[in-house]
Amino acid sequence: MTSAIGLSGLQKTYPGAPPVRALRNADLAINDNEFFTLLGPSGCGKTTLLRLMAGFEVPTGGKLTLFGEDIAHLPPEKRPINTVFQHYSLFPHMTVLENVAFGLKRLHKSDAEAKQVAQQMLDLVHLADFGDRKPGQLSGGQQQRVALARALAPQPRVLLLDEPLSALDLKLRQSMRAELKRLQRETGITFVFVTHDQEEALAMSDRIAVMSQGEIQQVGDPATIYEFPENRFVAEFIGDADFFEAEVLGGTEYKLSNGALLTGPRTEAAIGSQVTLFFRPEKAELKQSGSGLPGQVSEILYLGNSTDYVVDLAQGGALTVRSENHKDGTALADVGADVVVEIDPAAVRVVTT
Amino acid sequence: MTSLRETLRSHLALIPATATITIFMVLPILIILVYSFLAPGDYGGGKPEFSTNAYQRLLFQRDLFDQMVFDPAYLKIAFRSVWIAVVSVVGCLLLGFPVAYYIACQPEERRNIFLLLITIPFWTNLLVRTYCWILVLRDTGLVNVGLMRMGLIDEPLTLLYTEGAVALGLIYTYVPFMVLPIYASLERMDRRLIEAARDLYSNRWVALRYVVIPLAMPGIIAGAILVFIPALGAFIAPDLLGGGKNLMLGSLVQLQFSSARNWPFGSALAMVIMAMVLMCLFFYARSAKKNGGGIKH
Numbered sequence: 001m002t003s004a005i006g007l008s009g010l011q012k013t014y015p016g017a018p019p020v021r022a023l024r025n026a027d028l029a030i031n032d033n034e035f036f037t038l039l040g041p042s043g044c045g046k047t048t049l050l051r052l053m054a055g056f057e058v059p060t061g062g063k064l065t066l067f068g069e070d071i072a073h074l075p076p077e078k079r080p081i082n083t084v085f086q087h088y089s090l091f092p093h094m095t096v097l098e099n100v101a102f103g104l105k106r107l108h109k110s111d112a113e114a115k116q117v118a119q120q121m122l123d124l125v126h127l128a129d130f131g132d133r134k135p136g137q138l139s140g141g142q143q144q145r146v147a148l149a150r151a152l153a154p155q156p157r158v159l160l161l162d163e164p165l166s167a168l169d170l171k172l173r174q175s176m177r178a179e180l181k182r183l184q185r186e187t188g189i190t191f192v193f194v195t196h197d198q199e200e201a202l203a204m205s206d207r208i209a210v211m212s213q214g215e216i217q218q219v220g221d222p223a224t225i226y227e228f229p230e231n232r233f234v235a236e237f238i239g240d241a242d243f244f245e246a247e248v249l250g251g252t253e254y255k256l257s258n259g260a261l262l263t264g265p266r267t268e269a270a271i272g273s274q275v276t277l278f279f280r281p282e283k284a285e286l287k288q289s290g291s292g293l294p295g296q297v298s299e300i301l302y303l304g305n306s307t308d309y310v311v312d313l314a315q316g317g318a319l320t321v322r323s324e325n326h327k328d329g330t331a332l333a334d335v336g337a338d339v340v341v342e343i344d345p346a347a348v349r350v351v352t353t
Numbered sequence: 354m355t356s357l358r359e360t361l362r363s364h365l366a367l368i369p370a371t372a373t374i375t376i377f378m379v380l381p382i383l384i385i386l387v388y389s390f391l392a393p394g395d396y397g398g399g400k401p402e403f404s405t406n407a408y409q410r411l412l413f414q415r416d417l418f419d420q421m422v423f424d425p426a427y428l429k430i431a432f433r434s435v436w437i438a439v440v441s442v443v444g445c446l447l448l449g450f451p452v453a454y455y456i457a458c459q460p461e462e463r464r465n466i467f468l469l470l471i472t473i474p475f476w477t478n479l480l481v482r483t484y485c486w487i488l489v490l491r492d493t494g495l496v497n498v499g500l501m502r503m504g505l506i507d508e509p510l511t512l513l514y515t516e517g518a519v520a521l522g523l524i525y526t527y528v529p530f531m532v533l534p535i536y537a538s539l540e541r542m543d544r545r546l547i548e549a550a551r552d553l554y555s556n557r558w559v560a561l562r563y564v565v566i567p568l569a570m571p572g573i574i575a576g577a578i579l580v581f582i583p584a585l586g587a588f589i590a591p592d593l594l595g596g597g598k599n600l601m602l603g604s605l606v607q608l609q610f611s612s613a614r615n616w617p618f619g620s621a622l623a624m625v626i627m628a629m630v631l632m633c634l635f636f637y638a639r640s641a642k643k644n645g646g647g648i649k650h
Contacts, residue, residue, distance in 0.1 A: 056548055076551040077559075089549040093567045102563070103553035154554065 002068040003029035004158055004190040005053060010062035010072075012048050022048040024214045025062065030158075030192060031207075032067075035184050037193045039201040040211035041237065046194045049211070050160050053192065054083050066157060077106075082151035083160040087167065088143045090135035096146050097122065097131035103154040121149035124183070141172045145179075152187060161193045165200065177204055198238045202226060210234045232276060232351050241278045242319040248273050252345060258316040260293055264348035275350050281308065281322040283347035286332050292342035293319075297333050307331060311341055382627070389620035397614040407621035427605070431625070434602040437520050437591075438584040442531075444524040445580045446573065449531030453572075454565070456532075457539035468536070471529050479526065483593050486522050487513060490594070514596035522590030527583060531576035538572030539565070574637065582630050586623075602626055 005028075012023040023045045030036045038046040051057040052064060055076030064072040071079055082103065090099050100121050104114035122128050125145040135143055144164060151159055161180070165173045181204055184191045195201055201208050202222040210217045210225060210233075218230045229235035232243070246254040246262065250271045254262045262277065269275050285292075286309055298318065299310035309321045309332070321341055323332055333339050389407050391399030414424035456467045474482065489495045490512040497509035512518060542565070550560035566573070588603035595601065600608075602622060609619030 054552060056551070075556070076548070077554045077556050081552075083549075083552045085545060085549060087543075087545065089543065089545045091546060091549070091564060102550070106554035106559060150553070 003065075004032045004034065004067060005030040005192065006063070006065040006068070007049075008063045010049075010052065010064055011060050012045075012052060012057060013060045021214050023052070023059075026216050028209060028216060028219065030190060032190055033188050035181070035191045035193065035204060035206045037195060037201040037205040037208045038211060039195060039198060039208050039237075041196055043213075044211040045214040046196075046211050047162065048214075050083075050162055050192065050194050053158070054081060054160055055079050080154075080157045081160060082154060082156040083162060084144075084147050084151045084164045086162045086164065088135070088147040090143055090146055090150070092135055094134075095131065096127065096133050096135060096138070099135065099146060100131075100150045100153050102150065107154055118149070118153055121153045122146075124152070124186070125149045125179075141168055141176070144168060144176065148180075148183065152183070152189070155187075156189060158190045158192060161191060163195055164193075165195070166197070173200070180204060202238070210237060212237070226280075228349065229351060232278075235278050235349070235351055240281050240320065240322070242281055242284070244277045244317075244319075246275055246277045248275055256315075256317075258313060260313070260315045262293075262343065262348065263345040265345070265350060267350050269350070276352070277348055277350055279343055279347045279349065281320045282306070283344060284319070284321045285342040285344075286311075286321050286323050287340045287342050290340050290342060292340040294338070294340050295319075297335050297337045297339055300331065300333075300335055302331075309333060309339075311339060313341075385620045385623050388616050389624050391617045393615045393617050395614075397610070397616055399616050404617070407615075407617040410618055411621065411625065427622075430600050430605055431602060431629075433516070433599070434585055435629070437516055437523065437601060438581050440520045441523040441527060441584040442577045442580045444520060445528045445531035446577065448524065449528050449576065450535055450569075450573070452528075453532045453535035453539055453569075456536050457542075464540070468533075471532055474529070479589055480593075483522055483526070483589050486518070486525065486594055490518055490521075513594065514599065516595065516599055518594040519591050519599055519601070522594040523584045523587055526587070526590060527580040530579040530583075534575035534579065535569055535572040538569045538575075542568045578634065578637070581633070585630065586626050 007026045007028040010023060010026040010028075011021075014020040014022060026045075026049065038049060040046045048057060052059055052072075055071070055074060055078075059072050062072075063070060066079065066081065090096075091102065094102070097115065097118050100118035101114040104117055105111075109117070119128070119131065122131055125148055127142060127145055127149065130138065130142065130146075135146060138146065144167075147164070164180075165176050168176060177200060180191070180193075193201075193204065202225075205222055207219060207221050208225050209219045212233050218225060218234045220228075225234065226238055229238065235241045235243075244262070245257045247257075248267060248269045248271055249255050249261075252263050252266055254264050254275070254277060256262055256277075264277055267275065293311075293313050293315070295311040295313040295318075297309050298312045301308040301310070303322075306322050306324050309323065310318060311321060312318050319341065325331060388399050390403055390405065392402050392404040392406065394400050409421065411427050412423060412425075413421040414426075416422045452471075456464055456471075459467060487494070491497070492509035492511075492513070494512070496512060497506070500506045501509065546564050546568070547560050550564045551557075555563065585601075586603040586606070587601065588607045591599060591601040591604045592607075595604075602625075606619045606622045606626075609615045609622065613619075
């Protein structure tokens with residue numbers, strides 16, 4: 001099966017002293033009808049990659065294909081790819097309906113047809129009665145949905161979304177997530193979504209590519225990315241993690257840098273070599289007593305649905321444990337309490353640095 | 354009490370502005386208005402007696418038998434002036450828009466240098482600059498000599514003392530007035546809108562047609578007004594480049610105050626020019642209101 005979008009060795013270097021390598025040798029295959037997310041911190045190259053796909057930038061090397069066809073040097077207007085821009089970029093001098101019909105008109109659809117399809121698109125994003133307004137008269141969330149309708153109206157093969165939710169407030173962002181998922185399902189169009197918000201990426205995507213410093217670090221479905229990150233950057237960027245430098249003792253035993261012993265997964269690393277271990281803070285348990293790493297609660301961060309306990313370990317170092325509160329709402333421990341942190345060996349991962 | 358004092362204070366604050374407008378705008382126009390209703394004095398100026406002769410002369414001429422007959426001579430000059438002013442506006446627009454667009458696309462530091470360059474011609478006297486066009490356009494001028502040397506023509510083209518020469522001189526003089534307002538509106542424009550248009554199947558030209566030009570429209574209209582008004586009343590370029598035969602309203606006014614010594618007629622002409630301009634502005638304002646008060650961002 002040919003992929004919707006294929007990159008092989010795709011590069012973008014901006015000239016300068018020194019030259020900026022915004023994208024280095026990216027290889028990626030985005031499947032048809034997939035909700036695919038490019039995730040990474042700002043400056044990681046995800047926006048450059050999106051602009052390359054849209055045609056606003058020309059690659060300095062490598063191949064870029066759309067359903068097997070090379071599109072690397074096509075101008076944006078020749079690509080059946082549309083974009084939802086971060087700042088909506090609605091045409092302020094046109095009505096909402098004219099905005100949505102813009103792409104259709106440029107494809108030489110008749111006025112009647114363009115208008116009809118545009119109206120259908122407005123229905124799809126629940127803005128049926130807003131066609132006659134100017135974009136300036138709409139709220140941010142409404143403008144966002146107009147931008148979506150405008151990009152979907154010409155029925156592109158691929159829809160690019162450039163951090164479309166970042167300008168919305170939290171509640172609206174959450175409802176738009178469900179909305180985007182629904183639109184993707186209903187239209188069957190491949191969505192390529194760019195975001196720096198890992199929560200958003202995990203909630204919506206079929207697959208995620210995590211990017212850093214112009215390189216794709218890992219590609220996988222959300223659960224794999226979260227549970228089995230391939231390197232320290234991915235583990236750190238997605239969710240929270242407690243890291244330990246450790247020495248391999250053989251079998252499933254590790255000796256942490258503070259001298260404590262920890263049981264983890266089997267590793268292929270040589271006995272005596274140094275590795276990095278990590279676990280998700282919600283997978284450790286805070287106990288009054290028992291086996292595990294003893295320590296003292298030094299800080300409590302209340303998060304609403306859970307609480308983060310920062311524990312200073314008796315043997316040196318600190319780690320964070322995330323735990324639900326008691327059912328009656330009281331905390332598990334107070335600051336200064338002596339506790340034991342129990343870590344299930346199945347929750348411990350070994351990563352390369 | 355306080356509100357009264359507040360009102361008084363705000364009125365006081367308005368005095369400088371009101372005084373400036375009164376002294377430099379309202380008063381001169383009133384003086385011209387008064388003069389236009391006087392009889393001409395023998396050595397210029399006006400005799401203090403009421404007369405509408407100046408306005409009648411715009412359309413009628415006293416014939417040998419002392420009858421008032423219709424004479425379209427001045428009407429023709431008025432039409433020619435409007436025509437040349439319109440040509441100048443179009444010329445300035447065709448030249449000025451690409452320049453303004455180019456400057457607006459430059460990085461910020463470089464924009465200011467370009468804007469400075471645009472204003473450099475203003476540092477030299479307009480009369481001298483217009484004279485230079487004579488050197489370029491006359492029979493033995495740069496253009497004709499150049500074309501003849503290249504063997505493209507055998508005898509010089511008549512370039513000087515034509516309406517074309519006048520329009521050229523006006524375009525040359527007023528093109529900065531077109532560039533600056535268009536630049537101002539393009540600079541404010543969100544450049545990402547062009548990308549949005551390109552993304553939606555528009556090539557550069559289609560994006561220009563449907564996005565850039567509509568958004569630059571306030572600047573284009575402001576530029577058109579700024580060029581049209583002075584071009585209509587200009588007299589240096591028509592005098593020097595148009596010769597005697599291509600009289601424009603501006604030169605006609607100037608003539609009345611100098612050699613013809615008919616101040617009331619000159620004043621009446623000035624009032625007519627002003628009325629024409631005001632009418633244009635009125636129609637523009639009305640059409641802008643119809644379109645929902647222009648473009649909002």
